[in-house]
Amino acid sequence: MTGRLSPLLGLAVALISAAGIAYQIVLMRILSIAQWHHFAYMVISVAMLGFGASGALLALFRGRLAGRERTVLWWGALALSAALPASYALSQQVPFETFELATQPAQMLHLFTLYLILSVPFFLVSTCITCAFLLASRSVGALYAWNMAGSGAGALLAVGLLYVAVPADWPVLGALTGLCTIAWALLGLDGRAALVRRPVAGGLVLVPALALLLAAWTPVRISQYKGLSYVLDFPDAEIVARRFSPLSTVTAVRSDMIRETPGEITAYPMSELGPLPEQIGLFFDAGSVSPINRFQGDLGAFAFLDYVTGTVAYRLVEAPDTLVIGPGGGTDVLAALYHGARHVTAVEVDPAAAGLVASGFSGFAGGLYQRPDVTLVVAEGRGYLQSHERQYDVIQVPLFGSFTAAASGVHALNESYLYTVEAFGLFYRRLTPGGVFVVTSWLKSPPRDAIKVFATAVEALRREGVAEPGKHLVMIRSLNSATLVVSKAPLSADDVAAVRVFCQARSFDPCHFPGILEEETNRYVVLSEGAVYYSAAQALVSDHAEDFYRDYLFYVRPATDARPYFFRFFKWTSLPRLVRGMGAAWAPFVEWGYVALIATMLQAGVASVVFILAPLLALGRAPAARGLKRWVVLYFALLGLGYMFLEIVFMQRFMLFLAYPVYSVAVVLTSFLFFSGLGSCAAGRLAARSARNVAVAVAGLAAVATVYLAVLGPVFEALAGLPDAAKIALSVAGLAPLAFCMGIPFPLGLQAAANRSDALLPWAWGINGCASVLGATLATASAVHLGFPAVVMMALVCYGLAALALRPMVRRERPGFGAGANAAVS
């Protein structure tokens, strides 16, 4: 072992790093399709588990590993090539179901199994990279550059792949497997002593090839509770197209039994006005559905759209210039045209959906987006509004999620920057003097969604300086949907009369408008609880809103950009009331996304203890450093938590700026890795006086993070109109100082520990891994409950305490240990 770096080794490490990061991103998309979006964060925790377990094992077996790094690396790369597709294929055999977590104990086991299977490739990535660092111990800096360049390229590659193929399809997995196999081949060429004979090596290629074949034959196991699974059971259902983007996979299904309406149409006289048009259902990530309606030029065929709550807006404005955010299959665009809109701007975030309506099924959709009075814009709605000053008479905000997902609370953990106080304020500012914006939500029992929408509007109007928000608001409800209309000007008596007439003709109940009487609020869809929506609205526009928030059964305080979890309704304090009130029927009222998160957190805890700590406990006796162990444990636990808190918070925060979750994940993950790596490298050179340096780094970190907390919102607003590439570049630059500081404490601590006793190193590694696994899920839970600023503060407290915990470790330290290698894989 020379300790020098050959270009082949560097290239191999780059390829392996690329595959590792790309797989992490692709896996997030696969889990979003199979289950729901919130499992994306589980992937980070899974990766950390793999890294942690690898670190723990390698540290433990350092003695045995010495001199065999090349062999382990070579076999590790081969194993990785096979494990990557194989772990995907195996994971799809696990019959995990989010919805059954509470009723079937076996689901916990399934989730655990999933955790383990998915973490294997990350275990191998980490093992390979660590071996490479041990091999090139004298060129750590150069290898680091390869490592980081690979990671960056991997993130780009993942995003690129998601543009050309469905995440679980063979081209994507094939490309990642290919990278690993090439890396393995390069390592073989680099071998100064042949590891195996060439023909044998050639034959070994079959191993990843077979695994890939297996994976190619394994479709994503889509939860049976998702809309697509259900519709494919219709006797005449046929998949007619599939499109994909990094945002989602869209499956178009044709069946005569697809009859999607944006709410109840009970009063629609179908025998008089005709049946619903034929529809093609667009399923987003196999979950929520948005239909493309067959349009043959006659807008009269869409009379049914005048029988849903959402179109009450068109009773208040005439021939409006309309903006439809998230048109999906285009129903809201048709509704606007049916009601005489003079122009419709359709802002669609998903290029796949836009493409299907604009070209794929353009004939079916009657050339909807080719009409002179319709303009299609492919952009994220809020960013588009932010960056364009134009004002509209009507702004249609999309119906939240799907009926399916809404009812189950599976979105509890989804960030949604369209339904925050800040977003509502923006919609308000973009209205013409006589304009309205409209938000329709699906209703759940007991009531919560529509109440939170109303609360959000009241809060937004107050912030915009409206003295009496109640005079600008209309809310009406049907059996399953409620529509809120927010008017720029106070509503007139004529407006109120028009709403009354609409409600009566459609058998809808008003919940709020200026001058509403309680007796007109619970007549058509009779709620056993009484006029709940009316009372809630009354309370929210009054001075007693705080009392209402506190006492209400659900969490209905508005979401903000700092806590953009509109769908979080669950309140721990209400659980006893729920159980008492509902008896056996309480379970459906829990937010399943939330349950899944708690389950994930438990799994993460168990897995990290079993696979990281247990080996250490079994083998790690270090009598020489007994007094120090607790400080080492504390230090590295705090670093692990703090790091993950910041990483997850910034990923979620940057989603507002970068629009696509996958962009945000790729940019934040890569920037954090890269600049933390640089920080670690720099730390290697600052080895002396580590306690002071850590303190400086933590102070720098605290300063940068605090500034970000204050300015990120306005900065995102100001820069919303920039092209994606510029946004990405700015994000990377913005994250650099933060991540750089975050990279410093780890290697310095490692070195301080090593200076006292090498036996402390496995502990440092293991504890850090454990804390990272837990931190990833804990960060999400904390963000939901406390908001981003609180999580950032928690992270800073962790770092601050860590700086203190380092002091006892550096007293009487002995010099001379290079720590860069270990830091690189963290």
Place this chain on the structure above:
Amino acid sequence: MPQQSHVRGAGILAACLLGIWVVWGAGAEDTPGSKEARERMVEQDIARTGWAREGVKNETVLNAMRTVLRHEFVPEPDRGDAYADRPLPIGHGQTISQPYIVAYMTEMLGLKPEHTVLEIGTGSGYQAAVLAEIAAKVYSIEIVKPLAERATDTLKKQGYDTVEVKHGDGYFGWPEHAPFDAIIVTAAASHIPPPLVEQLKPGGRMAIPVGPPLQTQNLILVEKLEDGTLRRRSVMPVRFVPLTRGQAEAE
């Protein structure tokens, strides 16, 4: 939920109050079809008000439940469980609803002997038989053809001449025989089909589960008042038993 794995089938409302049939699940094991089994079903599972559910009190409905031979509508392998208070698979991915739900929904309709009833989702034909015990005429629509044929046979064998079954899409109702005094829908819908509302007589009632497939739906009572006003009331949460395609095909 131990029985879940074999109670899988698609499309029909295997409506069960969540968790309830776990408690009452393991039911009577006397000779299938014995009068005692039906009596026990009525007394223990249907009429009794229990934890989180309202017992069915209408004597006419309870008598109908005592009379109809439920086991005759259940395919052979599960006949032993015919009187247990839970849904059972009837093939083609469909299920026969839990007896309590059948009785509850029937009670909701407020049937009179002279009434004409429309049922959407014939399934096994059991619900139609219960309706026919009370009302004068029952029209029933089933989308799965083999099920429609089998239900027609079963009902004929059981002597229910006042039930007419057709194969078709229930969304559009049966305009030729409209209007109806009552309509009962035993398949969950995302919205109340307007054609059914139109085919309901003023003063008529409809029972329909509305909600997302496979999850908690609300059982809705729709009343068409004499002036045409539509009043909807959610009476209780009900739920589909989750189903898998594989099994549906295998059956």
